[in-house]
Amino acid sequence: MIDRFRQALPHGITLSCRAAGERGRPVLMFLHGFPEAAFVWDDLLEHFARPENGGYRCIAPNLRGYEQSSAPAEAGAYRARHLVQDIAALIATEGGRLECLVAHDWGGAIAWNLANQLPQLTRRLAIVNSPHPGTFLRELQGNPQQQQASAYMNFLIRPDAEALLAQDDYRRLWAFFTQLGGASWLTEALKARYREVWNGPAGSPPGAGLVGGCNYYRASPLRPPRPGDPAAAAVTLPRDALTVDLPTLVLWAMEDSALPPCLVDGLEDYVSDLVLERVPGASHWIVHERPQFVAGRLQAFLA
Template structure:
């Protein structure tokens, strides 16, 4: 059965945010929500929507600040609680009380928070290369290797980082995908590059504002970041069946971030892909689909 993607759909949710989304499958089937990261948009899930639209209502929104969704000017609008609220209200707007959630990178950060705060709304959680927030906070505060690996976050937090990102036809942005010091990415071909450039031309401030609004970044003399946080680990427990896919060749988010995950998630299983980078979704889309399928039937 061939399932086509329906793009250019919009929902104005009850907090007033207008979200763009793409979907595949029929509304009324069980909802599976795919949540992208930075610097991506709904198209990150172009290989997943038709596959899961066969037996689910598969929906991939643009998060606020990205592509065709609203891009608030106020920095405080990019705090995690507001993004969680967008997803909560989108699920309800689509006519559902809960969803299976698949999330990557910043989408994963948001959905970890959603699973902690609103467990009844998530039937199953599938995270791809996105650390649990408490473990990430601890690593940023105490692990020199993680501080160094995450130094790009402080650069993105600087004023006008979006100007530098857009320079020379998004040369730095292309570099995020196309190698990051490794061999050029086969998946980032001319057609895919054109899709991303079209997205980025709509604005980059929203995406970098996720970094600016977050307390999770390497500490600096001017901003202590996680060193200012005095959080209770018991407040970060996840009571949702969770499966994690981790490309272990991720230069920014190393596999050590998984150490201790069982202390925070009671029902968790990790699938490690040794050769996979941060962009494992693009590198091995069929394998990702197979793993998601397997998790959904467990």
């Protein structure tokens, strides 16, 4: 059974969370991406909370800007250091150290940074189709294929992006799912759950629940360069900000059209203890497509 709660953090942010399993047990934390929300992890929360699968305490926060979590108005509030601060503070409320931090898409961007900056907060790291900042920067700066694949980022930083995404019952967002994978999993019931998140509070303009998610893109320079906006071309990341020494599992769905397989080339140069599995026939939305597969690989990694 999934429990829901709101956790106030010392720096003034509140995160709405979903959880399964008993407090006091080893903790797994799951971070979602865009345009998703914490509910995408429900199957895995319930799986790992069962005694036969480890009996973990499993928590999935809605990241800042999503669902009922705090949503600061200014884009600068979504820079990486603030997002890492949120998750570090949430970990402190759950015993101070995780058994594993599991993350997908934008959640992975936070997790890579936390693993580099605050490795003492988790014993292990598991990443699902979320590029390491070192390889992502390399490809954005020098690979036209990646620049084209990430061109949607420059749409999402437009000031009217949320309103455009909300048009025609979120037509562009449904296409976002189907273009990055076949999306046979996208049932009408699941669409209703997404609409609830994207609509935002009652009485808000259409797409109000997407403002926070779009602000992640507005706050980050890691996007394709374009005339008048150097973006990633102007970024330099020191190597000591990129290394990860935690035991790390990376599952990489090979049919991800936004994040092609080149992003895991050379990953071992940054991650000293790496298990990398390339998954043929799966898309960016592998957590939806193949939850049992993801659970099985995580189970083996945790063991």
